[in-house]
Amino acid sequence: MAQQPDTVTRILDTAEVLFAERGFAETSLRNITSKAKVNLAAVNYHFGSKKSLIQAVFARYLDPFTVRFHAALDELEARHEGGVIPLEELLETMARSVLEVPAERNSLKVFMRLLGLAYSQAQGHLRRYIQDEYGSVFSRFTELVRLATPDLPDAERFWRLHFMLGTVIFTLSGLDALRDIAEKDYGEHVGMRDLVRRLRPVVVAGMNAPLPDTITAQREPIQGERPQREMV
Amino acid sequence: MAQQPDTVTRILDTAEVLFAERGFAETSLRNITSKAKVNLAAVNYHFGSKKSLIQAVFARYLDPFTVRFHAALDELEARHEGGVIPLEELLETMARSVLEVPAERNSLKVFMRLLGLAYSQAQGHLRRYIQDEYGSVFSRFTELVRLATPDLPDAERFWRLHFMLGTVIFTLSGLDALRDIAEKDYGEHVGMRDLVRRLRPVVVAGMNAPLPDTITAQREPIQGERPQREMV
DNA sequence: GAGATATTCAAACAATTGTTTCCAATGACG
């Protein structure tokens, strides 16, 4: 029996790879089931629908991540005994948690790519699902970041966190394409770990950047909210 | 009565909005043609295929952008008479060029979202198309950045440019969703112009961040704390 | 004007999609 993984596992393993390579809409159930050597109906039988399969793929990463991250934050808070946790330690902890989860399956690349897809798929169910299911961990983290950066206005911190999120997700999710260019032009082979090392000082510097000029006198007329023209 | 725009224009106008909202694969030609009040066959007649339509949507933004950006760089180089152009001016010029293009059509949001989709759509024709068609402008820009940051190793600069690209594209392409949260939590209405103002110091600080620790897993995070070490 | 070209239109095309159906195989339990 242990010769081959469970049918459910085989589906998930194959689906996450194909999703990461081609996106959700571009990956058909027949693509998945044929490559996983399972029957087509198995997906609907085990998961109910393609949507649920996608969510299951995410849950398999995010569930372990949240427990691990919560534990890491617990330990971090205990170590500082209610004191303020430095920003660098917070970022370091988050990075370590993210890196640890898929380590056993050697698929950090897949994980980041999935996150990137989830975010770019702004319209859909996925974003809501992730927000509802895993938003609390993020809230806890941002609250700690708030304590660590008391001089930063709330709104500014909010945006900078998302700037940094963009830096990481964008780069790591597009790693394959970028790596080809980098390797060709600079002869340097970059691994995921190497990229994370390069990211750290940039992220820290971005968070600690000086505040923007407060020349807010200029009201912006551009980018109004009304639709550009009624397409009758 | 103002006569309706050209069929081709109506298709492009509708297609770019729908693509930006739902992605390429999730937007059918029937979605586009019905909303644009155009016959279904019109797309294949005027553009040949859906792929070509997608490329045409991009070309309508990128063509004006490249000529404008080239002109801006020409002017910038002339002003410095062969001398080195400071990094901040380069970034400023790029930002201004990006902002100017869709200004007349009130659709910077759409433009950024399309760019984000193009990048997340790792597989395929779009990335190659953009690279082949508009890679030269980017090369010229990066070369100028190289001259502006002589102390940065080539590979490091390459990655940092993409880090910053991620920051901008990720944030601006997901602006709608983020803005809702920001407005609810901080009561602050953020416009595109406002975001760009916030982005600038972060991007500059990220580019000027201290170099990462050299290889071999060192646990010495002291270096990153003070971010504003100038490299130029 | 007539003729040629360009565009629009409704309909059909073939291919692919996610999902469901029905039946055989399996294995647990009395």
Place this chain on the structure above:
DNA sequence: CGTCATTGGAAACAATTGTTTGAATATCTC
């Protein structure tokens, strides 16, 4: 052994996809 619920498999389902067709109409050229 017999019964029953669970699971796997091939085929069919209904819906949607991008694309093509051929005739009708508009637009332009001489």
